[in-house]
Amino acid sequence: MNDIRRDLSPAIILGKADHAKLNALASAGLDRMPELADRLLNELDRARVVDDKKVPEDVARMGSRVTYRTNDDKEIAVTLVYPAEANIDEGKISVMTPIGTALIGLRKGQSITWRDRADKRHMLTVLDVEAPVAAE
Secondary structure (H helix, E strand, O other): OOOOOOOOOOOOEEEHHHHHHHHHHHHHOOOOOHHHHHHHHHHHHHOEEEOHHHOOOOEOOOOOEEEEEEOOOOEEEEEEEOHHHOEHHHOEEEOOOHHHHHHOOOEOOOEEEEEOOOOOEEEEEEEEEEOOOOOO
């Protein structure tokens, strides 16, 4: 595996609804999971917030199916969900995990570094984003 020496923090975009819900989720998690909640709040602080209808199709948002490549060249596809919906066997990853927090707001082609729970630095590159299916 490559040793990653510098942090990448690309510009991210979030819709107003996701931003508000994620802010409430992270704030509520400060007592139980302070490190993860703080990481998510930091990402929310640096996000460019736009009207929900103006979020580009290739931006990872809640409910998106995201395919990414890891720094050790594995391709992984996950659906970004809230903690209660997370199910690793179904490929549903919580936004309140280090990788979920790294993915939120990224566009196809962007790379970001993130730290796992052991504080080891990793990098991922978004290969594809499928917009969430609208609820009927």
